[in-house]
Amino acid sequence: MTLLNVKNVSLGYNGSKVIDNLSFSVDEGDYLCIVGENGSGKSTLMKALLGLISCMSGEITYEGFKRNEVGYLPQQTELQMDFPASVNEVVLSGCLNRQGLRPYYNTAEKKLTLDNLEKLGISNLAKRCYRELSGGQKQRVLLARALCATEKILLLDEPVAGLDPKATIEMYQIIEELNNSGITIVMISHDIGCATKYASHILHLGNGTSFYGSKKEYLSLDITKRYNMASGGDKK
Secondary structure (H helix, E strand, O other), X not given: OEEEEEEEEEEEEOOEEEEEEEEEEEEOOXXXXXXXXXXXXXXXXXXXXXXXXXOOXXXXXXXXXXXXXXXXXXXXXXXXXXXXXXXXXXXXXXXHHHHOOOOOOOHHHHHHHHHHHHHOOOHHHOOOEHHHOOHHHHHHHHHHHHHHHOOOEEEEEOOOOOOOHHHHHHHHHHHHHHXXXXXXXXXXXXXXXXXXXXXXXXXXXXXXXXXXXXHHHHHOOOHHHHHHHHHOOOOO
């Protein structure tokens, strides 16, 4: 079942295109890694997938659920890292879209929060202040929060940025486990090595060109072709 369709999409700012005529789809259970050099449009595409910017042309559609039911893990900012709330409160806030007009969280949402804390192995941190945690712990908390918002698909923007090697490995393993449990993953990554280790599909954005296909298809590309996508040397 297809969950996400990107059809003939062009994106940019002030009339200048960053991405031109991009098409791909994400099926249920896929693990898509979006890779490419700085300036290739990865963050711009993520904003469009979240509905934060409009397409210059083409369309982005979700099938079987609403855009506000997407779980999103953003890159960490200094403000997020210093957020003065308990871990439980941060994770529970992922249920905001489920509330509708209710001014309170219900029993099911509170249970979902506890379940996701358990799933991410951080139940013991529930009463801790978020700002006091390590970088790896904070990312687990934010991932648990994203899981409270969705049952289908997670959009992850550089989820291991700034983490030490041990925390990086642990985060990749957690994401893989979530994917194996049925959660569809769309992740931006600068690490092509890890992308090709864990992903089922690769979207490589380049300057004037792009590739979308299975990991096997991507790995079968001539290394020169991949270099040209990164450098912008191949405009075909």
